[in-house]
Amino acid sequence: MKIYLDNCCFNRPYDDQAQIRISLETQAKLYIQELVKNKKLDLVTSYVLWYENSQNPYETKRVAISEFIQRNSAEYIDIDKTDIIKSKAEEIMKTGVKMKDAYHVACAVYSLCDCFLTTDDRLLRYQTSQIQMLNPIDFIRRLEGDINGQ
Numbered sequence: 654m655k656i657y658l659d660n661c662c663f664n665r666p667y668d669d670q671a672q673i674r675i676s677l678e679t680q681a682k683l684y685i686q687e688l689v690k691n692k693k694l695d696l697v698t699s700y701v702l703w704y705e706n707s708q709n710p711y712e713t714k715r716v717a718i719s720e721f722i723q724r725n726s727a728e729y730i731d732i733d734k735t736d737i738i739k740s741k742a743e744e745i746m747k748t749g750v751k752m753k754d755a756y757h758v759a760c761a762v763y764s765l766c767d768c769f770l771t772t773d774d775r776l777l778r779y780q781t782s783q784i785q786m787l788n789p790i791d792f793i794r795r796l797e798g799d800i801n802g803q
Contacts, residue, residue, distance in 0.1 A: 654796075655695045655728070656685070657761035659754065659771045660705045662789060663718045667711070678772050681789035685770070686721065695727035699760035701738070705753060730760045738763060750779050758784070768792055 662682055670676045688694045702722065709715040730738065741759035746752060754776045761769045761784055768785045770792055771777060777786055787795065 654768070655697055655764065655766040656689075656768045656770055656792075657697045657699075657757065657764070657766045658682070658685070659757045659769070659773065659776070660702060661772050662770050663702075663706070663721075664709075664714065665772050665789070667714050678789050681793045682770075682772075684793060685789055686725075689725050696722075696725050697728045697730065697761060697764045697766050698722045698726040699730035699738075699757070700732040700735075701730075701753070701756045701760055728764055730764055734760075734763065745779070745781075748779060750776065754779075758786075 665675065665682050666679045668675050668679070670679060685694065689696045703719075706715055706718050706722070709718070738756060738759045741762055742752070742755040745755035745758050750758065754771075754773065757771075758769055758776075758779065758781075762781070766784055768787055770787055770789055772788055777788060779786060785795075
């Protein structure tokens with residue numbers, strides 16, 4: 654199964670864990686990360702994700718995320734695909750999705766990912782038949798349901 658995590662999903666473990674939702678999403682994201690490390694899920698990344706992560710002012714977070722992506726990416730959407738990605742992103746933006754989010758989704762759609770994972774509620778409102786838009790907790794529920802034949 655191919656998945657794409659946006660930048661807010663990668664950064665979830667660094668958010669304030671005092672809120673139960675954030676804590677649960679963090680645990681789900683870390684579990685997904687383990688599945689990626691163990692090659693049970695294929696992680697797709699992109700030049701959009703690299704760029705956005707490079708703008709993170711916190712070096713420790715930026716480096717940790719970069720290293721994980723570099724070590725565990727099964728597929729990388731390079732900048733040479735910009736024209737194709739831009740066209741799809743512009744189509745997505747017409748639905749009200751912000752530019753950087755639209756580029757992330759466009760990369761995931763281009764690579765034929767099964768799921769796009771985000772913790773951004775506004776982005777989760779975007780629905781398309783081309784990819785499942787899920788937060789990490791819902792992804793784990795579906796994944797476990799698939800494993801258990803539910």
